[in-house]
Amino acid sequence: MAMQDKDKNNDKQTGQSQNMTEQECAAWLLQRDNLLLITHRRPDGDTLGSAAALAGALRGIGKTVFVIKNPETTPRYMPIIEKFHAPEDFTPDYIIAVDTATRDLFPDAAKAYEKIDLAIDHHPSNTHYAENTRCEPERASCGEVVFSLLTQLGGEKIITPETATALYIAVSTDTGCFSYENTDSNAFHTAARLTALGADAARLNRVLFRSKTRARAEIEGMLYSDMRFPCNGQAAVAVITLDMTTRAGADEDDMENIAALPASIEGVLVGVTVRELRDNRGSKVSVRSLPGVDSNKICARFGGGGHAAAAGFTSKLSVNELVPQVISVLDELLGVTAP
Numbered sequence: 001m002a003m004q005d006k007d008k009n010n011d012k013q014t015g016q017s018q019n020m021t022e023q024e025c026a027a028w029l030l031q032r033d034n035l036l037l038i039t040h041r042r043p044d045g046d047t048l049g050s051a052a053a054l055a056g057a058l059r060g061i062g063k064t065v066f067v068i069k070n071p072e073t074t075p076r077y078m079p080i081i082e083k084f085h086a087p088e089d090f091t092p093d094y095i096i097a098v099d100t101a102t103r104d105l106f107p108d109a110a111k112a113y114e115k116i117d118l119a120i121d122h123h124p125s126n127t128h129y130a131e132n133t134r135c136e137p138e139r140a141s142c143g144e145v146v147f148s149l150l151t152q153l154g155g156e157k158i159i160t161p162e163t164a165t166a167l168y169i170a171v172s173t174d175t176g177c178f179s180y181e182n183t184d185s186n187a188f189h190t191a192a193r194l195t196a197l198g199a200d201a202a203r204l205n206r207v208l209f210r211s212k213t214r215a216r217a218e219i220e221g222m223l224y225s226d227m228r229f230p231c232n233g234q235a236a237v238a239v240i241t242l243d244m245t246t247r248a249g250a251d252e253d254d255m256e257n258i259a260a261l262p263a264s265i266e267g268v269l270v271g272v273t274v275r276e277l278r279d280n281r282g283s284k285v286s287v288r289s290l291p292g293v294d295s296n297k298i299c300a301r302f303g304g305g306g307h308a309a310a311a312g313f314t315s316k317l318s319v320n321e322l323v324p325q326v327i328s329v330l331d332e333l334l335g336v337t338a339p
C-alpha cells in the first residue's frame with residue numbers, strides 16, 4: 001500500500017524537486033517498500049550496476065525491489081541484473097530512476113509511469129523530473145552516489161560481495177577503468193572500499209577492459225588495416241561498412257566505443273569513424289579529438305554537433321561519397337588549429 005507523500009521537496013512553482021540530502025534520501029528509502037527501479041536506454045555499467053546494487057542491498061534489509069526489464073541490456077551485463085527483473089504482475093508502490101538525467105532516456109516500458117518518486121543520479125543535466133531527487137553532479141558515477149547512500153542507510157555491512165561487484169562495475173565503467181578526466185579521489189576511495197568488501201577488481205578489470213570478443217578483434221583488425229591518416233598523420237579516418245560487420249560477425253555490443261580507436265593512435269589529434277547505415281540510409285560519423293581540435297566544429301560543417309572532445313553527425317551520403325568530404329574539412333580546419 002502506498003504511503004501518503006507530502007512532497008515537501010517538490011517546488012510547486014516550477015514543478016522541479018529540490019535536491020535531497022543523503023540523510024533524507026536514506027530515510028525516504030527506509031520508510032518505503034515495493035520499489036521498481038528504472039535504468040536508462042542503451043543501459044551501461046553504471047545504470048545497471050547501480051540498480052543491481054540498490055536492489056540487492058534493499059532486498060537484503062527485507063524490502064521488495066525489482067528492476068524494470070530493459071530490452072537493450074547487452075549480454076555482458078545480464079548476469080548482474082537479470083535476477084532483479086520485475087515479473088509481469090509486479091505492481092510497485094514507488095518508482096525510482098537510476099543514473100537517468102531526463103525522462104527522454106527512459107526505455108519504452110518505463111514511459112507509462114507518469115510519476116517518478118525518486119531519481120538517484122550524478123548528471124549535472126538532471127532535469128529534476130522526479131518528485132524527489134538525490135543527484136550529486138560532482139561524482140564521476142552514479143555508483144558512487146549509491147555506495148555512499150547505502151552506507152548512510154545501513155552501514156557497509158549491507159554491502160555484500162555481490163553488491164560490491166555491481167557497484168565496482170558502475171564506478172569502473174563510468175570512469176573508463178579509472179582513466180577518464182572525471183576520475184577523482186572519491187572514485188578511487190569508493191573502489192578501494194568496494195574491493196575491501198569483496199569486489200574482485202583484477203577479474204572485473206580483465207573482463208570489462210582487458211578482453212574483447214573475437215568479433216571485436218576481427219572488426220578492429222579490418223578497421224586498423226584500412227585506416228587513413230590525412231593532415232600529415234594528425235587525423236585518422238576509419239570506415240566501418242556493413243560488409244565488414246557481417247564478415248566479423250559483430251553485433252552492437254562488439255561495436256561499443258569503437259569510435260575511440262582512431263584518436264588513440266600516437267600523433268593523431270582527431271579521429272573520425274564513418275559507419276555505413278543499414279537500408280541505404282547513408283552514414284553515421286563519430287569524431288573524437290584531443291584538446292586543441294574541436295570535434296563539434298568539424299561536425300557542425302555537416303549539420304551535426306556535440307562537445308569539443310566528442311561529436312557526431314549522420315549523412316544521407318554513402319561512406320565512399322562522404323570520406324573525401326570529411327578529409328577536405330579536416331585539411332581546412334586542422335591547417336588552422338593544429339600546433
Ligand SMILES: [Mn+2]
Nearest residue numbers: 046099142174
Ligand atoms: Mn552514469
